[in-house]
Amino acid sequence: MKYIDEFRDGEVAKGIAQAIAAEVRPDRRYNFMEFCGGHTHAISRYGVPDLLPESVRMIHGPGCPVCVLPIGRIDLAIQLALDNGVILCTYADTMRVPASGGLSLMRAKAVVDKARGDIRMIYSVTDALKIARDNPEKEVVFFAIGFETTTPPTAVAIKQADAEGLTNFSVLCCHVLTPAAITHILESPEVRELGTVPLDGFIGPAHVSTVIGSRPYEPFAEGFRKPVVISGFEPLDVMQSILMLVRQINEGRAEVENEFTRAVSRDGNLKAQRLMDEVFEVRPSFEWRGLGEVPFSALAIRARYARFDAERRYRLEYRPVADNKACECGAILRGVKKPTDCKIFGTVCTPENPMGSCMVSSEGACAAHYTYGRYRDAETV
């Protein structure tokens, strides 16, 4: 496959692996967090750890949109379908996230009264618009989740609905912001005071950065003295970025570097940013699963587009719901614990029957380890 195989070439990988091995200093360890679930998935699927020296450890970050969605938000979506009788449209992974009362969107779909509402899996927000057009007598709500990558399409859909005068379409907006989450992790006691999470640098987001650019990472690279290398999602991108991070640390630098120059610029996609700014405003605070309330970390729909805001339209009230006590998703999302540190990992909590959100999406740290890396645990027993 042209333009893909080039970034998965095993021979090139060997060369970078040798360069990393030659670069690492024998007297120290290197702990890097890959923020994005896309990187977590690539690292696990291609077996990247097998090509890294023992002293380089990758910590999986919270950049999996499904994983950071708190139970209370899924509950709101279920409520819309079951109680308000809307057709709720959402992306596939969201369907399986466990919610309150043993429900998930998938399970709610099985019991929803189809004469009134429905829950439908869609591939693009434009599908939700089409469903709204095709069912003028029904209310259609798009359950919008994700980081800055999926936000511009939601903005376009709202503007499109406005232009068409669609009166039966609205959005339950749960879009979240990447830089706020990274700052939150860097300010957490585990990183700052306790030192229980050694963090030497970040693999920066790929697709998110195509939208926001590399500039937003500059303040914390400088302020927290942590190097950031923005990396593409292909395994060679990740290898090259790890090499760049090791070099920065060895040379005492803490800069934002861009490995993903084929898609990311310093300023990002200005048109997409303008669109987001036109339709959304920053919420004062938003609950993330695992991170808790994070200030200025999510988006709400501006008053001008209030009629497309499902929270206003159905007077939804957010109620936080605590995670299952045994579930360690919170600590795993902050990098404090590894999936295998969780008592229910692989026993009670599996991809078929996820207890926590990290086991739901293939980008989640637990699902990635369960699906691709479980054999490593057997080897160390």
Add this chain to the structure above:
Amino acid sequence: MAEVKKGYARPLDLKHGRVDMSHGGGGRAMVQLIADLFAKHLGNEFLAQGNDGAVLPPGHGRLVVSTDSHVVSPLFFPGGDIGGLSVHGTVNDVAVMGATPLYLSAGFILEEGFPLADLDRIVESMARAAREAGVKLVAGDTKVVEQGKGDGIFITTTGIGFLPDGIHLSGHLARPGDVLLVSGSVGDHGMAIMSKRENLSFDAPIVSDSACLNGLTAAMLASGAAIRVMRDPTRGGLAATINEIAHQSGVGIHLEEAAIPVKPEVEAACELLGLDPLNIANEGKLIAICAAEDAEKLLAAMRAHPLGQQAALIGKVVEDANAFVQMKTQFGGRRMVDWLGGEQLPRIC
């Protein structure tokens, strides 16, 4: 079988007619549908017995029976349709047991309003597939459900075959040291279906591999290679089938990603949708586990058959109490190949 005397009934309108509730009611309309449509394509001496059950002649060897329901959507897809698929799926299940499939039964659930022209096409396709496989449809049943209670047509088929003495294949028989072969490219059927789903609507020239494998299995058995297991990796794809065998035999299996044949168009479509070709359904492929020393002999026999030209050795069986399936990636790392969690795409076959 009873016949409605010509002239007393209006002929079946195979161009514009539709299934109605009377076609399942046990009356004349049903008899007419069976005679003018089903028997026209599928008729043979066993159906002609016209009794509640077909009486079959004795055969040689042990009986092998397998059953499969087909709910695929869309009904017609590149490379096949639900009719052919309903024959292929069941014939293949019998064939990979090492048996010679001979007979089929078929149960049809039709939805009121279903076009008779489509039904005619589907049954004709079944008849063609059955002829190619050398099997006869010996028993059938038709039911009609109200509009909205079905989705056009569902077909359940049961296959019967005879297993010659001396052949014993089972998922329990893989042993460390054995090797794993696949008969051709993986993921074709699932991605062909996916390319035609209306909510995905991407235009890719992907054709289903839906085909009868009993010719290929016969050639493989005739090669004399020490085959332990044969299986057709349908739903869940190669990954699910190999995991099943690893668990049944209590062994580990190591795959070489670079050796697994995947068509470029299938790989590209999977890439676009974030899917793994190893999890995608096949309907005309099989895997075989055999003694390592017989690998070349078996590969040669597979490659000499039109449905096995792309056959490849893709892995080996190892000792592993955890029964893990692992893969050396083309990238040079290692990873597990697990069952797929949840449902990737419903109504694939």
